[in-house]
């Protein structure tokens with residue numbers, strides 16, 4: 001019999017879901033749960049016909065230089081800036097991601113993080129735990145209102161739309177900016193109005209970033225963009241750290257030119273810019289927006305389906321449900 005294709009699973013995920021791979025492939029597993037060194041990734045890919053990877057795995061031209069058999073890389077995650085899709089495509093390697101299945105969980109978290117920043121929830125808890133609550137105070141820890149305020153959404157894909165739908169329940173006015181306007185029916189469903197990017201920064205009481213990270217939008221939130229925002233506004237990001245110039249953000253937060261921020265993603269994660277750690281008015285979370293068990297399981301399940309199909313097996317043989325063919329669009 002022909003040898004079965006070999007796939008590399010870069011870290012332990014869910015054994016019952018991964019077991020579907022065993023029906024078609026010989027599977028190489030690893031017990032490592034953090035980042036692999038680049039040469040370890042290159043060595044693993046050199047022996048593999050397919051790979052199931054996560055955000056931890058950066059795969060570019062160097063990592064696939066000796067991956068002569070590699071045909072498909074299935075990313076667990078909707079964002080895939082960890083993959084150099086052009087370098088993969090140049091070698092005929094199909095890349096896939098996991099859109100859709102994490103939309104609602106991630107939108108929930110974006111909304112929660114925005115609310116936590118606006119109402120100073122973690123700051124208040126730290127203050128209480130530090131023993132500083134000496135008596136109830138009328139003027140203590142006043143925050144910004146969510147209800148009736150203007151929500152700005154930069155990046156109006158599935159997750160941005162999910163946040164907009166949640167905003168209806170809080171009587172918010174919703175503005176968005178996206179490189180292209182959404183069809184009217186979706187705008188109506190989200191009760192969202194397209195505006196120019198500068199207007200979004202200027203008019204939002206709460207601005208949420210939900211756009212993909214690409215070379216073109218590196219530091220899209222820089223000092224100039226922050227200067228357009230209201231000093232009473234908040235900025236929340238559940239996208240990628242590289243979208244924000246973190247030093248400029250720390251400057252604005254410390255100078256009172258921005259009320260608060262909520263950040264789930266960081267440019268140098270897992271290392272967090274010490275200037276942000278010094279700011280009281282920023283809620284910091286360790287990249288957990290999609291972190292619920294049902295959603296993480298659904299992400300792995302879709303990635304497994306993608307890999308099986310991309311390798312030419314199963315019901316969708318040759319037609320994986322979610323192929324990515326280009327660098328993430330801006």
Ligand code: 8YV
Pocket residue numbers: 053054055056076077078079080102287289290
């Ligand atoms: C994942 C994410 O945790 O989907 C994304 O883009 O950032 C997160 O949902 C991560 O990608 C897992 O690999």
